[in-house]
Amino acid sequence: MLIIDNLSKSFIHTSTNESMQILKDINFTAEEGQFVCIVGPSGCGKTTLLRMIAGLERQDSGHIYLNDKEILSPVTDIGFIFQETTLLPWRTVLRNVEFGLEIGNVPKKQRRQRALEFVELVELKGFEDYYPKQISGGMKRKAALAMSLVVDPKILLMDEPFVALDCQSRSQLQEALLNIWAKTKKTVIFVTHNVEEAVFLADEIICLSTRPAEIYRIMKVDMPRPRDRTSPELNKIRKEILNFIKTRSHWSMPLIRMM
Ligand SMILES: Nc1ncnc2c1ncn2[C@@H]1O[C@H](COP(=O)(O)OP(=O)(O)OP(=O)(O)O)[C@@H](O)[C@H]1O
Ligand SMILES: [Mg+2]
Numbered sequence: 155m156l157i158i159d160n161l162s163k164s165f166i167h168t169s170t171n172e173s174m175q176i177l178k179d180i181n182f183t184a185e186e187g188q189f190v191c192i193v194g195p196s197g198c199g200k201t202t203l204l205r206m207i208a209g210l211e212r213q214d215s216g217h218i219y220l221n222d223k224e225i226l227s228p229v230t231d232i233g234f235i236f237q238e239t240t241l242l243p244w245r246t247v248l249r250n251v252e253f254g255l256e257i258g259n260v261p262k263k264q265r266r267q268r269a270l271e272f273v274e275l276v277e278l279k280g281f282e283d284y285y286p287k288q289i290s291g292g293m294k295r296k297a298a299l300a301m302s303l304v305v306d307p308k309i310l311l312m313d314e315p316f317v318a319l320d321c322q323s324r325s326q327l328q329e330a331l332l333n334i335w336a337k338t339k340k341t342v343i344f345v346t347h348n349v350e351e352a353v354f355l356a357d358e359i360i361c362l363s364t365r366p367a368e369i370y371r372i373m374k375v376d377m378p379r380p381r382d383r384t385s386p387e388l389n390k391i392r393k394e395i396l397n398f399i400k401t402r403s404h405w406s407m408p409l410i411r412m413m
Contacts, residue, residue: 156184156207156309156341161216163202175366176202180216182360182372184309187339189332191352193395194362200345201237203367204311207343208232220308233302233310233340237317239294240301241286247297248273248282254305272300275334292323296330303338312344316351325383328354332379349399353392354381361395371398 161180164173176199184190194200205211207218209228218225220232241250251272255265273282276296278289286294295315302310316324328351335342346352352359353375361371373395377387 155186155219155221156343157217157219158182158203158207159217159219161203161206161213161218163199163206163211163213165202177213178366178368180367180369182369184341184343184358186341189335189342189344189355189357190360191356191358192343192345192360192362193347193349193352194367195364195399196347198362198365198367200362200367201313204234204313204343204345207309207311208234229308231305231308233305233307235295235298235302235310235312235315237313237315239286239291239298241294241297243286246283246285247278247289247293250286250297251300251304253301258305269300269304272304273297275303275337276300277330290323292319292327295319295327299331299334303334303340307340309341309343312342314345314347317347324351329380331355336379349392349395350383353388353395354383359391359395361398371395 158180161177162175163177164175166172167174180203182190192200192203202211206213207220207225209225220229242253245253248266248269252265252269255268260268270282273279276299278293278296278300281289281293286297289297298315316327319327332355344352344355356375359373359375360369361373362368363370373391375391381388
């Protein structure tokens with residue numbers, strides 16, 4: 155279980171040298187195996203929040219606990235899929251997927267077998283020997299997903315992993331991700347700008363305000379999967395979130411737990 159306890163963070167603005175608050179009193183929990191989406195406007199601090207969960211950035215105040223252990227330094231058993239794809243261009247798909255196991259000194263035969271299983275899980279079988287420049291953007295995201303999952307992380311942090319893909323590839327990857335999530339039962343923290351994506355994927359949606367980002371709403375999406383993207387229920391939740399985003403002047407309202 156992930157606990158974010160009263161987290162705040164500022165950065166020193168590089169040109170004015172003044173402190174700029176990014177995140178303010180962020181509180182939420184993600185149960186084991188839960189799919190949590192974080193939505194919020196550009197620049198509000200979503201990537202910073204993920205980096206803090208991964209122990210790559212230190213908060214000014216507050217605490218983060220992963221399975222009862224406080225995060226105080228970079229966490230190795232977290233899967234992090236960044237906004238930009240992070241495949242190693244000189245390695246094939248299979249050898250990219252194997253990379254984390256190599257770092258972990260897993261013997262060659264075992265790591266090859268495990269990497270092949272994950273290549274298959276993300277539906278890239280047949281492309282093991284391709285280099286990143288020879289596969290499409292969507293395939294790169296799948297390879298990055300396999301690369302993260304192969305080391306059996308405690309939690310998967312995904313930072314707008316499907317941005318800049320066409321609608322169809324994006325929908326396919328969302329569905330593939332949900333299938334993989336159902337099989338691996340990982341806790342997922344998924345950042346997106348896209349409210350439709352959040353409503354389709356999440357068990358719970360955390361809505362952040364503009365900077366300094368505060369949680370203005372946590373919405374539960376209690377709907378069975380596979381979800382129908384066009385269903386009135388999903389549309390209702392989507393509209394509610396969008397309406398909140400429009401009426402940002404009411405950001406200061408207290409946290410409301412919905413549904
Ligand atoms: N290392 C840093 N030093 C100074 N300022 C930083 C640093 N990292 C992030 N920031 C600032 O913190 C703010 C939040 O950045 P962050 O990348 O977390 O936003 P975001 O919500 O992920 O945005 P986007 O949706 O565009 O990806 C920005 O104003 C950014 O300039
Ligand atoms: Mg970001």
